[in-house]
Amino acid sequence: MGTSHGGAAAMSNKLSQFLTSRLRNRILFTLVLLAIPLVLGLLVTYEVIQVDWISFMEVQPSFRPMEAPRPVPADSIPVNGPVYIQGMGSPENPIEADEVSLQRGQILYAINCAVCHGPNGKGDGPVAAYLAEEPADLTSVGVQDSSDGTLFLVITNGVPGTMPALRENLTPRERWDIVNYIKSGTLTPPEVTSAALEGQRTPVPTLIPATMPPVDLTGGGGPAKCSIGALDLIGLWVEAGTPESDPFPFTDVNGAACQATFAEDVLPLFTESNVWFPGAVACSSCHNANLAAASANMDLSTYEGILAGSYRTDASAAGNDILGGGVWTDSTLFFKLSTGQMPLGRPANIPLDEHGPVISAGSQVSETP
Template identity: 90%
Template sequence: MSNKFSEFLTSSLRNRIIFTLVLLSIPMLAGLLVTYEVIQLDWLSFMEVQPAYRPMEAPRPVPADSIPVDGPIYIQGLGSPENPVEADDVSLQRGQILYALNCAVCHGPNGKGDGPMAAHLKEQPADLTDVGVQNSSDGTLFLVITNGVPGSMPALRENLTPRERWDVVNYVKSGNLTPPEVVSTALKGQRTPVPTLIPATMPPVDLAGAAGPAKCSIGALDLIGLWVEAGTPESDPFPFTDVNGASCQATFAEDVQPLFTESNMWYPGAVACSSCHNANLAAASANMDLSTYEGILAGSYRTDASAAGNDILGGGVWQDSTLFLKLSTGQMPLGRPANIPIDEHGPVILAGTQVETP
């Protein structure tokens, strides 16, 4: 009798344990099914289940009466804007570089719609040399670049500034869509070489026999940094030690400013920084003027000539500055050939004069 009762208790306890485990496993199993989306519930919020742009999706309309943060480049619903950027040599060269970086992969180097990605796209890229495209207004092309074309072309408003979009428009409308290497070769002979640039393939210049005060060798970025850390003097000389250990001094006007206002300073064929960043703030890239002492100190994204913008000199700490980041990583000037290495010291230049030490 006792054995049967013991077996009964054991069997009952076992059943209760099994029943309890089954009850506990049900919510755990349900949780796993929901977590791994075997069961999808609309009322749950996951990071990937939220309003977001999808590939090739048309951008959402902006709220009524809103103005873009970078200024009223155009107002939605009021037609295509007027082109504020003159189609001069600088704009066309900028446009050619930007087109090669952002557009040629689909539209092709000559704008024929035959880029390397064209064969993989559902919609064939437009032939930009077609008369319909060429007869379109500048503002129409600007809006296409800005907003994209639903289902076939992504919006580039996040990739290109308004000024850069206008440069691309000018280049496309120039009727001279030319592969980058052809344009670079054609323009190379028109640029004035700067004698103070020392290409990396040349040996250091022997300063001992130079006529007049001996020049000093120093990396361009290092020179700007020493000027910044000396308090950005406008006319007073600031000291530095060149790559050969000589004691030297330089001034802003004679040695620093040319790095921003002369071509070929950062690599052979480089355009002057001031060709894109100049006193015409409305059209200047990043609304920044690098052509003058006052403009450099005033910074970027300025609303007008009397206003100060964002500091580009790192608050006196050069390597923390926006300008150092752009120059040291090759983002400025535009169009650096891939075969020219980037050096955090910048190209070695001849600058300043040696100072006799007692």
């Protein structure tokens, strides 16, 4: 009897050990299975295992500038105001042409339209002479008799080959304000501040009229000037990292050894008009020391302002880096300039060049005997 009882106890003990061992193995196996994707995820996250993900916005199907607008998906509903949806006909103007709307439209017109259509809407803006087709006279009977919705669509979608679409530059409300201003029949240069735009999407910069002086490519007297692409010159300064007045070396398009400084040769590319294409306004017209009104809260009129970057809260604050951390071709500023997004108003018949327009800058370095 005792022997039988002892055997049962031993059997029970072995069974318990077996079950405990089996449970332990299952737990370990489950933990290993859970750990494998976690470890793989960490290896990919910290680039121990590198995966060539496509992460650049430009690497995707897209419409080129001046092309037809992207088709709107079926049953789309606008979320930021009355806009045009294909197949729904010309939109109705929801904004009353009151004093506030006309004042806003006057300011927005001066910034976005006057460069081509002129301050009084006669089609005689500073860029007009360089365009393949003469800008429309907005005071003409044909334009004034057009419906508000028709003008809204022209501003929104542009005119292929002649006028860029402004749907990404202006909110629907801003486009309707411009329509109201054009239809008011009182197109005059603004004598108001941007206070009427407070509380809206973004501060609107005050456009400084460009005097359009010709760019001096002769170099005048003194040491022989050098020729180089404007984008290349900025890039050489960015990557050299030299202070404002210190010279940095470069080789010009003819193979000559040259040197330039930021103050004398790079800064004028942002502060002078007529540099990037005939009739171009200065970059500092929209990006200047008046940060509250400057586009992207960015100052391109000074050495300190360019280093401080964009979206600055005040003059003493640093913003987002626009120089690519010293790698020019990775920078926001290079992207904007090389793709023609800056300065505004580039004629469609002037092609872009990855080196920028060839300019006269710096001076040749004398060879020592």
